[in-house]
Amino acid sequence: MRVLAIHPEKCTGCLRCELACSYVQTGEFQPAKSVIRVSPFEGHTSYAPYTCTQCAEGWCMTACPVGAITINAAGAKDVLDDRCVGCKLCTIACPYGTMFYDPGTRKAFKCNLCGGAPACAEACPTAAITYEETWTGDWLGDFAHERTARILEIR
Amino acid sequence: MAQRHLIIGGGTAGINAIRTIREEERERSEIALVAAERPYSRMVLPYYLDRSIAESHVYTATPRVLADWGVTSRIGRRATALDTQAGVCTLDDGTTLEYDDCLIATGSSAVRAPVPGADGRAVHSFWTLEEARAVLAGIRPRSHVVLVGAGFIAFTILNSILSLGARLTIVEVAPRILPRMIDDTGAGLVARWLADHGVTVRTGVTLTRIEDAKGGKRLVFASGAPLACDLVIMATGITTNLEWLQGSGVGVNRGVVVDEHLRSSVPSVYAAGDVAEGRDRISGEAAVHAIEPTAQEHGRVAGANMAGKDVRYRGSVLINIVEVCHLDVASFGAWDDPKAEAASGLMADRPAYRKLLWRGDRLTGAIILGPSSDIWTTNDVGMLKGLVQSGVALGRFKAHLMAQPFDVKPAFIASRTTSRLLDETILGRPAKAPGDTPVAV
Ligand SMILES: Cc1cc2nc3c(=O)[nH]c(=O)nc-3n(C[C@H](O)[C@H](O)[C@H](O)COP(=O)(O)OP(=O)(O)OC[C@H]3O[C@@H](n4cnc5c(N)ncnc54)[C@H](O)[C@@H]3O)c2cc1C
Ligand code: SF4
Ligand code: SF4
Numbered sequence: 225m226r227v228l229a230i231h232p233e234k235c236t237g238c239l240r241c242e243l244a245c246s247y248v249q250t251g252e253f254q255p256a257k258s259v260i261r262v263s264p265f266e267g268h269t270s271y272a273p274y275t276c277t278q279c280a281e282g283w284c285m286t287a288c289p290v291g292a293i294t295i296n297a298a299g300a301k302d303v304l305d306d307r308c309v310g311c312k313l314c315t316i317a318c319p320y321g322t323m324f325y326d327p328g329t330r331k332a333f334k335c336n337l338c339g340g341a342p343a344c345a346e347a348c349p350t351a352a353i354t355y356e357e358t359w360t361g362d363w364l365g366d367f368a369h370e371r372t373a374r375i376l377e378i379r
Numbered sequence: 380m381a382q383r384h385l386i387i388g389g390g391t392a393g394i395n396a397i398r399t400i401r402e403e404e405r406e407r408s409e410i411a412l413v414a415a416e417r418p419y420s421r422m423v424l425p426y427y428l429d430r431s432i433a434e435s436h437v438y439t440a441t442p443r444v445l446a447d448w449g450v451t452s453r454i455g456r457r458a459t460a461l462d463t464q465a466g467v468c469t470l471d472d473g474t475t476l477e478y479d480d481c482l483i484a485t486g487s488s489a490v491r492a493p494v495p496g497a498d499g500r501a502v503h504s505f506w507t508l509e510e511a512r513a514v515l516a517g518i519r520p521r522s523h524v525v526l527v528g529a530g531f532i533a534f535t536i537l538n539s540i541l542s543l544g545a546r547l548t549i550v551e552v553a554p555r556i557l558p559r560m561i562d563d564t565g566a567g568l569v570a571r572w573l574a575d576h577g578v579t580v581r582t583g584v585t586l587t588r589i590e591d592a593k594g595g596k597r598l599v600f601a602s603g604a605p606l607a608c609d610l611v612i613m614a615t616g617i618t619t620n621l622e623w624l625q626g627s628g629v630g631v632n633r634g635v636v637v638d639e640h641l642r643s644s645v646p647s648v649y650a651a652g653d654v655a656e657g658r659d660r661i662s663g664e665a666a667v668h669a670i671e672p673t674a675q676e677h678g679r680v681a682g683a684n685m686a687g688k689d690v691r692y693r694g695s696v697l698i699n700i701v702e703v704c705h706l707d708v709a710s711f712g713a714w715d716d717p718k719a720e721a722a723s724g725l726m727a728d729r730p731a732y733r734k735l736l737w738r739g740d741r742l743t744g745a746i747i748l749g750p751s752s753d754i755w756t757t758n759d760v761g762m763l764k765g766l767v768q769s770g771v772a773l774g775r776f777k778a779h780l781m782a783q784p785f786d787v788k789p790a791f792i793a794s795r796t797t798s799r800l801l802d803e804t805i806l807g808r809p810a811k812a813p814g815d816t817p818v819a820v
Contacts, residue, residue, distance in 0.1 A: 256754065261754075261758070263788055263789070263792075265789065274788070274792070277797065277801065279800070279801060280801070280802075280804050280808075280809040280810070281803060281804040281805060281809070281810055282809070282810045282819065285810060285812065285813075285819040286675060286676075286679070286805070286810050286818075286819045286820070287671070287672050287675060288819070289391065289420040289422050289423055289439075289671055290420055290423055290436070290439070290817070291439075291813035291816065291817045291818055291819060293813075293819065294812045294813055294814070294819075295812035307436075309423050309426040309431065309432055309436070310426065310431075311422060311423060311425075311426070312700050312702065312707070312757075313422070313671060313672065313700070315700065315757050315760055315761060316698050316699075316700040316709055316711075316760050316761065316764055317672055317698070317761075317764070318761040318764075318765075319761060319762075319764050319765030319768050319769065319796075319800050320761060320762065320765055320797060320800065321757075321758040321759060321760070321761030321762035321765065321787075321788070321791070322758070322761065323757065323758075323761055324754065324757060324758075325751065325757050327705060327751045327752050330431070360801065361798070361801070362795055362797035362798035362801065363797075364792045364797070365792060365793070365794075365795035365796075365797055365798055366795070368789060368792040368793035369793045369794075369795065371793075372775075372776070372789065372793045
């Protein structure tokens with residue numbers, strides 16, 4: 225399966241992925257609706273995008289009481305709006321914190337790999353996000369682990 | 380002869396087990412289902428109550444799905460006895476069904492406070508579809524509804540009652556609301572939030588009687604003024620549906636006691652969901668977790684083992700989330716562990732509260748409250764679940780989380796929690812999408 229490979233050391237924090245994501249997912253440029261999120265590390269000296277890993281268990285999908293999360297043609301877990309009742313069980317079931325909820329529509333939403341042409345990867349000017357045939361992984365763990373001095377100062 | 384599986388109960392656990400058997404078995408077996416009600420999802424009843432979904436939306440395994448699965452079903456029938464020596468289940472119409480192995484997935488039932496008038500007119504429970512229909516038919520705009528009991532189930536229907544235009548009062552015998560879901564501080568915040576949203580809460584009151592009054596109802600308490608209303612909903616607790624197992628030889632405690640394969644004391648009998656007493660993953664102790672995710676995981680593990688697989692279950696994580704007038708309230712794991720080390724944080728400018736509970740450098744429980752419109756509340760809800768579920772050693776990041784409970788993400792990522800979680804699946808393989816079925820397994 226092709227997955228979103230994240231190369232955090234290449235991220236400049238320009239947020240184009242968030243803009244592109246929200247535009248493709250909602251038709252508007254509103255990063256608040258983006259399902260990929262750029263986080264700062266070390267007090268804004270470095271950045272990295274974070275999103276759904278399309279994990280094997282699909283905790284969101286198996287938790288849904290009405291089968292409203294399915295697997296689309298790209299292999300991504302995808303919310304079916306007309307089935308979703310807005311119960312939020314998926315938001316608490318996903319152990320990575322990559323489910324989202326829209327209070328306006330009362331629906332859950334998440335990364336669906338844009339059905340096979342992820343806008344974030346296309347928009348990223350530095351190839352910090354690539355769409356590749358590879359195993360999904362913990363793309364940010366080591367990167368973040370090395371950039372925690374400021375976190376550890378707070379005591 | 381094909382293996383004969385009997386599934387007793389057509390709720391979340393039963394339906395997940397059936398599909399899992401079909402996905403995992405090597406040879407086609409016979410599956411029979413006995414269910415007192417048509418299969419539906421209880422936990423989506425609040426959305427039927429607020430009319431955001433049609434009744435048809437609550438059903439899970441429809442007759443077509445059951446036919447596709449090749450299940451022989453006896454819907455509307457109750458199991459009344461189990462002869463585990465002979466492998467025979469007796470139903471309420473006197474008929475019997477033979478099985479090679481069976482799954483007890485009979486869930487739980489609502490219990491009403493034992494006071495005079497508790498089963499009178501315009502007094503309801505809210506546990507079954509039938510009860511939901513009756514409540515929906517009984518509420519009119521500007522009706523005054525009284526919810527007796529301020530537990531999780533009461534809170535799942537609170538928004539729905541308000542959105543029907545009704546006035547709402549909650550009465551609770553305990554000194555505070557949500558006693559089994561969040562701590563005192565959290566409960567205080569929710570109570571203030573409710574007051575701001577026009578919901579009256581009376582805690583520490585003992586209901587003694589429900590009477591008929593001119594066109595409506597009157598609730599009488601041990602002390603304090605009586606309360607007049609149009610409709611009463613009793614959300615005063617649930618009990619596991621075990622009584623029919625008397626004399627079966629199946630070992631029961633607070634639920635049917637099961638091992639890591641979801642097998643009871645009788646090897647050919649499994650149990651799953653609300654009715655089962657399995658393992659709490661965090662404490663390692665026996666527990667009944669009457670929640671949807673546990674029913675789903677139990678059902679799948681039991682189904683896989685009934686299909687001949689060897690799947691061990693690590694135990695369930697207690698997780699609850701409810702939205703109260705756009706305030707998200709969630710708790711996880713051992714959130715009320717008195718022996719845990721705890722740190723909490725409260726935002727001054729917003730209704731946001733966190734409490735993190737620790738054993739050593741592992742997060743074993745958490746409480747989180749925050750506005751539903753805060754993306755970080757939603758995302759942190761998931762990450763806290765991930766930290767509790769994975770039991771990752773947070774080491775140096777513990778101090779950060781203790782000092783900054785609102786800054787979960789850097790600690791989650793830097794402690795490499797993702798890599799701890801990625802390999803974990805319930806059945807030892809990637810989950811399968813629902814497809815034409817109602818459940819992903
Ligand atoms: C209003 C409401 C809101 C809820 N909200 C949430 C929530 O937000 N999150 C959450 O995690 N959980 C929630 N729950 C709880 C959740 O619905 C249950 O934990 C879940 O349904 C348990 O699944 P189960 O299969 O064990 O039992 P059930 O779904 O109760 O199914 C039991 C089945 O057994 C049948 N049965 C019972 N006795 C017999 C018998 N003797 N013979 C044959 N059949 C029998 C019943 O008819 C039913 O088909 C909610 C419940 C309600 C009522
Ligand atoms: S949203 Fe979470 S649980 Fe669902 S597939 Fe993505 S990482 Fe897995
Ligand atoms: S919020 Fe929607 S997608 Fe998520 S579990 Fe509930 S019904 Fe399923």
